[in-house]
Amino acid sequence: MRHKHILYILFSLAVLFKSACPAMAAQTPEQQQNVQVAWRLLDYLAVDYAGAVKDGKVISESEYSEMTEFSASVTERFKALPDGPEKASLQSQALEFQNAVKTKSSPEIVAQKAHALGAHLLAAYPVSLAPTTPPSFEVGQKLYTDNCSGCHGVKGDGKGPNAVGLNPPPIAFVDLDRAQHRSVFGLYQVIGQGLDGTAMPSFAQLPDNDRWALAFYVGSFAFKDVKRGEQLWKSDASLRKRFPDLAALAKVAPAELAKDIGPENAYALIAYLRTHTAEVTNNTGTVAISHQRLDEALAAYKLGEFHKSEELALSAYLDGFEPVEPMLAARDGTLLTRIEKEMGSLRSSIHQHEDVKIVSQKIGTIQSLLGQAEKALAPEASSNTSTFVGAFTILLREGLEALLIVTAMIAFLKKAERTEALPYVHGGWIAALLAGLATWAVATFLIGISGASRELTEGFGSLFATVVLLWVGIWLHGKSQAQEWQRFIQQSMGNALSKGSSWFLFGLAFVVVYREVFETILFFAALWTKTNGLVILAGSALAVAVLMGIAWAMLRFSQRLPVSQFFAFSSGLIAILSVVLAGKGVAALQEAGLIDVTQISLVPQIELLGIFPTLQSLGAQVLVLLVIAIWLGYTRFKDRSIQPAQ
Structure with a gap:
């Protein structure tokens, strides 16, 4: 059956590559x-x-x-x-x-x-519609002055000194009626190829980035309200999602945008983005929301509006900081952890109505950390190494838990000689991968997925998996004694697993894998549009290779273990994972604002083990440990009472 497990890993890699690479028609x-x-x-x-x-x-x-x-x-x-x-x-x-x-x-x-x-x-037939780097407004201005102002005029009104006698006359870029229908890409094409039947020559001799800079500059003449556009960009997450990259900005005509958000807003936004192209490629735009919400939260707290202040603090995380988590995780995971911890501590202080000086101090600390995050997220701070390491660690971290559980299920079925149930397990993780791809499509092209939705999905998925794993771990531990295993074999040998049990295995495989796929795909979707895709694929390939090695080692190790030791080992592993998932589940629901946050300052945050310094998440883990301890005590007492009778 080893080939099935290899196919399992290879299929995962293929799906990841497929989700990352847009379909491109082969073109010369x-x-x-x-x-x-x-x-x-x-x-x-x-x-x-x-x-x-x-x-x-x-x-x-x-x-x-x-x-x-x-x-x-x-x-x-x-x-x-x-x-x-x-x-x-x-x-x-x-x-x-x-x-x-x-x-x-x-x-x-x-x-x-x-x-x-x-x-x-x-x-x-996809083609490149955007520059590789944000065009410089100053470069575009100089190029226009040197090459275009003679005909089109210094102000873009078509009244340059060389315009006299030209038929047709030069275009007036300040003409809003015309400019609202013109995309930057259309301008770029005319600059590169000229315009037949007019005095407009080709400027193909200019470097590609210079032609783009010139196109963005002339495309900004008719649109003036830059300040209003900046406010819209930094306050409306849906607009930032609409322009995830320069290609989206280059091909849109202002009139198209005006149909959705109104002419006044559309023209102001175009004015800002065409003159500040770096904002589109700089994923720190939403961090400005965090700064603003934190200031508003402090103002509300000083007025005694504690509930409003808590809601604003939550918005600072979900609407401002959460969207940049994937990029920051790839570049500075330590800083990400610090900000998450401080955000939770702030909400805890607001909820407990602590002194305004303490709240103000915590907000100041977060504002400083957010400033560090903006520097880390700046385009010039990116490197192929950080992208590679980020993609590798994200996939390895998110895939490890699911891999351990699914591999343990496969090993158990092989050990119990119940291979007829393997298709249900494989069907579960395959369905989870397909559902993950569907989630990516919905998040990217249809409605988007908010930070709260993501945290809720992760939180409830983790808690559900915790309950199921506890049940499975207890069942496995009950079979770790030789006589119990023999009794199980005698009762079930020759009978296929029931349909209910088989679908239970399908459901467990689906839940544990989808939870991780959901998180991983949303991370990678955010990374893909902002960094080098080939480097992301390389980091992902290494992570998949490591996961394949872990799966192979587990299956090989499980084959050599005696039955009792195998069940004892499996139940122990599942017990540990259930504790980890309990902590992560509660932490995710806290980040979504569904559960209160009570910080415990002396406890470190170890995300890999699901340890978060809050009373609620640690309490959930203690509860799981208590259930495990009670069951172990009960089974030991039961064994002692049975042995004298035997």
Whole structure:
């Protein structure tokens, strides 16, 4: 049966790789260029068609001629796309779009079809839509002054000294009606390739990053309310989730964003992000929420509004700090632990209505630690080494507990010669991996998963697993005596495990694995968009190799152990894991704000063992230990009473 366990590990690795790597259609550089040009033409048509047609009539023959030419070019370029499952559908849409231009459809319909077709194109044939590093606003400004202001004007109004006599005239970047439909990627494409039929030359000789810097700079002329945009960005987590990377920012048109959050908010946010591109790649943006919530919590506490203060302190963790935990765990796990501990201590002090000076001092300490976290999370602090170590430790830490439990279940079934139940165990962990992938998809593309939801899932999953493991550990310990094992064999030999027992094994495997997969995938999803994906894969591969070695050693060791020793060892291991999970479960529910926090200052925090310095989490572990001790005492008393009779 060894091959099944190897497949188990290999499948886990394959799923992790699949969840990390986006599907990319195989394209040559020329084909990628073709996709980019086709997208740029669609983007241009969506914006400029309104200057050619109105109310079903041509209002500019030259503009309309250009529109028909460009729409036909799109259709031809779609014919040159690499073969793929979406090619036929894209070509059909392109013909429909070309016909909409021919029949002089309204600008709204043409723009809608152009944007939809462009989105479909990029989904089927992904290409790079963003710079590799945040463009510099100052570099873009200098490039514009040196290369563009002569025609487009210093203020971007299209009235430069060289604009006289040009037909068509240079674009006025300050024109909001036009700018709201223009994405930065569309500007970047025009800068690199020029614009046929106009005086706009190609600036392909500029380095790629310079062209991006220039595109972001000219794309900011029409949008002014930077301060309001900054407030929106730092206070609204949904907006930060909408722009997880530069690609998302580069391809969005302000008018599209305005449909969701209103023109005033959309234009302000665009003004801020196009002039502060580093904010999109810097995952410390939400830490500003923590600073703000902590200040508000202190103000509320001074006014005697203790419940409000406690809620604000909880928000400082869940809404501000929790989203950056994956990155900080990869770069400075010690600092992460300190901040979590201090956050819990603060909520405990607020709940107990301690002196305002103590609360103020604790908030000051946390603010200082958050400042250290922002430095650790800055893009320049990232390194391939820290990313590799972070990915390795995260996967090893999260996978170890699940691996130990599932491997122990497999070893038990083999020892009991109950291999017919193995498919249920394998089905459980496979279903957990698939459910984890579904969770990743939901968290990434649909609704998102809040910090509270994550902590609640981890907390309740841990406590459920604790109860189940206690039951299993007690059962295994009961079979550790030779005569009990023989009695079990005589009663069950020749009879397959009941369907209920088999599905119980499925459920246990699912719960313990999904709990870890849920945490791991959310960590990796956050890391993937901010760091080197290949380095993450390398760290994950090493962690999987270590886990494979542990699984192999456990199975090999269990085969050599006598039956009584095997059950004693297994029950002991499961008892330890149940204590660990009890502590972690309560700690997670405390972080979600469901359970109060009472700090115990003399106890160190050892997350690997599930030890957290709070009365509630330690109390849960003591309770589990008490249950184990009572059972051991009962079995020993029972054995002593049976021996004289025997």
